[in-house]
Every structure is written in structure tokens, then in C-alpha cells.
Amino acid sequence: MTLTLVKSPDEAAETEPLTLAALRHEIDLLDSEMVALFQKRLELADRVGRAKDAPTGGYVKLRPDREQAVLAHVLQGARPDTRDAVEALWREVVGHGLARQGQLSVRVWAPVEPARAFDAARLRFGRAAELKTERDPQAALAFAAEGKGVAVLAINAGDPWWMGLRREWAALSVFEGFGRDIPTSLAVGRIDPGALPRGDRVLVTAGGDAGDGSGAGRRGLDTHHGWTLSLTSAPVVPGGPEGCVGAIA
Numbered sequence: 001m002t003l004t005l006v007k008s009p010d011e012a013a014e015t016e017p018l019t020l021a022a023l024r025h026e027i028d029l030l031d032s033e034m035v036a037l038f039q040k041r042l043e044l045a046d047r048v049g050r051a052k053d054a055p056t057g058g059y060v061k062l063r064p065d066r067e068q069a070v071l072a073h074v075l076q077g078a079r080p081d082t083r084d085a086v087e088a089l090w091r092e093v094v095g096h097g098l099a100r101q102g103q104l105s106v107r108v109w110a111p112v113e114p115a116r117a118f119d120a121a122r123l124r125f126g127r128a129a130e131l132k133t134e135r136d137p138q139a140a141l142a143f144a145a146e147g148k149g150v151a152v153l154a155i156n157a158g159d160p161w162w163m164g165l166r167r168e169w170a171a172l173s174v175f176e177g178f179g180r181d182i183p184t185s186l187a188v189g190r191i192d193p194g195a196l197p198r199g200d201r202v203l204v205t206a207g208g209d210a211g212d213g214s215g216a217g218r219r220g221l222d223t224h225h226g227w228t229l230s231l232t233s234a235p236v237v238p239g240g241p242e243g244c245v246g247a248i249a
């Protein structure tokens with residue numbers, strides 16, 4: 001609701017600068033509070049990071065499940081008209097929280113519309129992350145497999161890099177999908193399997209064509225020589241015999 005004070009033009013001319021100054025003072029006070037709170041939050045993220053320094057199994061510190069819960073929590077309290085702004089802001093906040101535990105590096109491989117994939121990665125990981133484009137999907141996967149950071153790779157881009165998630169890149173998990181309804185790129189990394197987000201499971205399977213009924217409830221994303229990359233809402237276990245290679249929110 002917007003309150004409008006009815007004033008004569010003269011009165012308005014006199015009081016307006018004061019009102020403006022008063023409003024700006026309120027903003028300054030809030031900014032100071034927000035900076036203090038942000039710094040407190042960063043210190044806590046720091047402490048969480050040190051707690052994670054205990055054996056990690058070579059996993060990166062990024063915890064998609066926790067980030068999903070943080071987002072859900074703040075969005076629950078947000079007015080509908082501020083949801084997009086709150087989400088964008090918190091992606092930044094969380095990105096800086098993670099950066100306190102070590103800078104996140106992201107390699108992006110997207111031969112078609114690279115700017116779109118890059119923008120999506122920037123929105124997801126925030127400005128605190130270091131983003132670089134990669135010309136070779138295998139180099140992006142190798143970078144992520146070494147635990148140096150994570151990779152974002154386009155799907156349906158003429159390279160079935162995702163088949164490697166069942167083979168040489170089995171240490172990597174898909175933990176994010178980018179795209180409106182159907183993902184057009186996926187993020188992969190050495191993510192603790194216990195920290196994958198709640199949502200659809202990502203499958204790489206031989207035989208059958210996802211979407212033809214052979215895999216009930218599956219949605220195909222890409223196929224190559226009898227192998228299929230698909231999504232399912234079935235609660236399959238990552239790394240298990242069903243070919244689950246991760247999960248996306």
C-alpha cells in the first residue's frame with residue numbers, strides 16, 4: 001500500500017526535501033544493519049567451513065541441499081512480488097558464504113548460446129565465484145573431477161559428455177539444471193551424495209528411449225548410440241544400478 005500525503009504545492013516544495021532526506025536516512029540505517037548482519041552471516045559460514053575441514057572424501061564444500069533449504073526458508077517469508085529479487089539476492093549472499101570456505105571456480109562449456117549458459121551460471125553461483133568458459137567438455141569434466149571446482153555443461157549440444165558420468169567421471173554428480181522447464185545445461189561436481197538437492201534424479205541408461213514408455217515417468221534430455229540422459233521423479237539412489245548420476249531441484 002502506498003500512502004500519499006495531500007499537500008499544497010508550496011508545502012510540498014518545502015517538506016519534500018526533508019521527507020526525502022528522512023527516508024534516505026532510514027535507508028542508511030537499514031544498510032548499516034544489513035552490512036552488520038551480512039558480516040555476522042559470513043563469520044558463521046566461515047565456522048561451518050572449518051567444521052567441514054574434517055574428512056570430506058574429496059568433495060567440494062558446496063552443499064546444494066543446504067542451499068536449497070536456505071532459499072526455501074527465505075522465500076517462505078518473502079512477499080510474492082519480491083520473490084525474484086530475494087532469490088537473486090540470496091544466491092549472492094550464499095555465494096559469498098561459500099567463498100569464505102574457499103573460492104568456487106566454475107568452468108562453463110556451452111558451444112551454442114554460450115552467453116546464456118554463462119549468465120545462468122553467474123546467477124546460480126553469484127559474483128563471488130570465478131567463472132571461465134571451456135572449449136572442451138572433457139577438460140571441464142577433468143577440472144571438476146579433480147575437485148578444483150564445478151563445471152556447467154550444455155546438453156543436446158552434439159557431444160554426449162554425460163555418458164562419462166557412468167564411466168571415467170563417475171566421481172562427479174549432477175547437482176543443478178539450468179533452463180526454464182527442461183534443462184539445457186547441467187552443473188556437475190564432486191558433491192557429497194548426501195548433499196544432493198531434493199528433486200528429480202538424473203539418469204544415464206543404456207537401451208530404451210526415455211519418453212517411449214520403457215522408463216515410466218522418465219523425461220528424456222539427450223540420446224546417443226542407445227544411451228539416454230533423462231530425468232525421473234522415482235527415488236533412485238545415486239551411484240546405484242539404475243544409472244542415477246545425480247539430482248536437480
Ligand SMILES: C=C(O[C@@H]1C=C(C(=O)O)C=C[C@H]1O)C(=O)O
Pocket residue numbers: 044045048049061062063064066067070093094095096097098101
Ligand atoms: C554455510 C555452508 O556452506 C555453504 C554456504 C551456504 C550458505 O552461505 O548458506 C550454504 C551451503 C554451502 O554451499 C553450509 O554448508 O551450511
